[in-house]
Amino acid sequence: MAHDADVLTASGIPAAEAERYGHNLPLIDGNKGYHQVTEEVFAPTEQRPPLRWWLALAVTLSMLTLGAWAVVQTLTRGIGTWGLNRTVGWAFDITNFVFWVGIGHAGTLISAILFLFRQRWRTSINRAAEAMTLFAVMCAGTFPIIHMGRPWLAFWATPYPNTRGSLWVNFKSPLLWDVVAISTYFIISLTFWYIGLIPDLATQRDRAKTKLKRTILSIFSLGWNGSNRTWSRYETVYMLLAGLSTPLVVSVHTIVSMDFATSVIPGWHATIFPPYFVVGAVFSGFAMVLTLMIIARSVMGLEEYITTRHLEAMTKVVLATGMIVGMAYATEFFTAWYSGNPYERYVFLNRALGPYQWAYWTMVGCNVLSPQFFWFRKVRTTPWMIFILTIFVNIGMWFERFVIIVTSLHRDYLPSSWAMYRPTFIEVAILIGSFGLFFTLFLVFTRVLPMIAASEVKGVLKHVEH
């Protein structure tokens, strides 16, 4: 044909140009056809789960039950069941909150930011990563709410017209910003995830064998029939949501960091906090995505969809953000020294050499040293090595929040207020329970909804690596 040079690949790159830059690696292995993708992606939702899925569910449900018991203890007996005291008023609860919010950020990054950057490899992992975001935000949300002590009054945090006199929430408080940011983040993430799911729900509807399943899927797939007029609007909306989610995800952890940074506590009152928290969130989130994906791809046989190239790309993000996080740790020490403020200097010396130094050095070891192994290609492409390292990163990032919160608080301005914090069994049980909730939801998700965005993967089947 006359316009051969203008023939586009599925990604919109002219074929000739793709050839010139040597873009010849497919994103999906196995040389699959469209129907094969449909069959393979929807198979887990249409078959009986294997025994190991039930075993995994038994473990995660036990963890969830333990956590539920601990939450009931907290609610019926009060916050006194926790190890908090007047000096260390935030500890495990807020650590877990910030940890889980951070985990969620990778999902949005993959679904929105990588979409805007046209990183087409995201298609294999974005559905699961976004689900992970939602589940992580659910886990995160429970902590501030049970921390309130009387969570049935949590609606007081919303500005609603009331009969208690002229009474409104304080819009100048970072804690209120937090409520608004986390709620918005959850709602927009859920919307984004659902919009992405609609085409696949339609496929699932068309394949449904039972009437009940078909009815439920008919309701949620909103009459989707693959019309190009709808696709055209759909892509516009998807792009807009990605554009909205990108600054949103940055704002969320920025505002979480302001819970700390706008206070006058040495160790918290720092302008580096917003970028430091956002990068930390991406770092921990990608580590968690890797941890989950490595398990999921092997358990569910999705190695041809989530290839080692996907894993390698994500380990590079982990390496880059890990080094930024390490840089932030060093910058904090420099700022403390350069400020000349004796309280600020003391807090950081106390972090590294004080009674919680074991937590600090755990954090540095896990977050700064362990990602360095990702310099080696062999490590980046060996799933079990990535798995071990990302577990370390998860541990390290949990300890980062613990170190920031507890070491800054436990040495107050007044030495007479100095105290130590140790968690009670109840607090540890709630943390275990939050992992139980997270993994339970994820396990159910992998069996109820298509874990891979089939409609997106079909769009990149003939696409080659950039």
Next chain:
Amino acid sequence: MSSTEHLHRSRFRASFADPEQLLHAVAHLRAAGHRVLDAYTPFPVHGMDEAMGLRPSRLPRACLAFAALGLALAAGLQIWTSAVDYPLITGGKPLLAIPAFIPVAFELTVLLAGLGVVASFFLVARMRPRLHIPDLHPGANDDRFILAAELAADVQFPAVAGELAALGALDASLLVEDRFQRHGSFWDRPAGVGALLLACLPAFLLLLLVPLLNRDFQRRNLAWDGGMGAPLSAQAYDASGVLPGGKVLQAPPPDTLSRRGEPPLAFGPGKAEAERAGRELQNPYQPTQARFNRGKLVFDRVCATCHGREGDNNGSVIVARGAFAPTLLVSPVVRDMPDGRIFHVATFGGPTKMKGYGDLLSREDRWQVVLYIRELQKAAKPMVAPAQATGAQP
């Protein structure tokens, strides 16, 4: 509109296995004068909008409008609540603290823009739960790329089917059912949705008016909870299940100054009564170490604030504030006063400024304070009149 009979003869569909073939077929049909109604693909085929001649979506404008609405709502809500309806100063920040309003304004802008554009999308794309999709191709949403089109005037379907087969169509057939005709209930139409929203509007407006009309904040309204509204409180003389002795009211801790009443004193306030007290009353207590200690405790806590710990006005709060100088307790005037007179002052107050402490200190404590004042006077240096003292100093 024409009859359904006619539509059946002019509208058809064809399916392909490959998106490129579909693109070529759509371009071919349009070039031949047929009207391409829509294409149905398992994923968005790039170039199809151009091939079908679709205009770019106007949804970004809806998104912008909703973003502006969100920003305006957030700004209005924050400014009105924080600076007008509930002007509470927190942390010394100004009431109209615009920088502090940015985070919430941003979040609500994103929230309304996101939800608004999705709602607009559902509305314009007519997406709503449908239990039956009319005439869905078996390969739709899976692996087939399908087009639906209307024949150009005086062209017969078999001819077009032949052309499509040559372009790679796996099947081609006239539509057996008109999927483009609106059939459904009133609520399926945009007008129906609009009517539904309009019907809800008065209720929403009423809801908004409720807090504005009911401004009697003294009146208790609906109790949302049993916690903060009606706290458990104990009355002083109630029985208690937890406090020692089973009573709410507890004995004061040691060294508390007593406010208990004693039998009435046979004296009243005033100068004459003070002189009578000086004549008639004797200190019933003899000085002992225990009484000295008690007298010192009471004096230091109550009297020393104005009179100074040594009774010499040194350290007196009111002297330090420049108000006036209280009577010097170690002065010859007080030294010469009888015990009963000092007791009367301690009970009913002084002739000018001092208040009486009869209602705060027990009678025994007041007498012990008198004993302690005597000890202070003994310990103090012999005093002369202030003017002479100044002159005597070198």
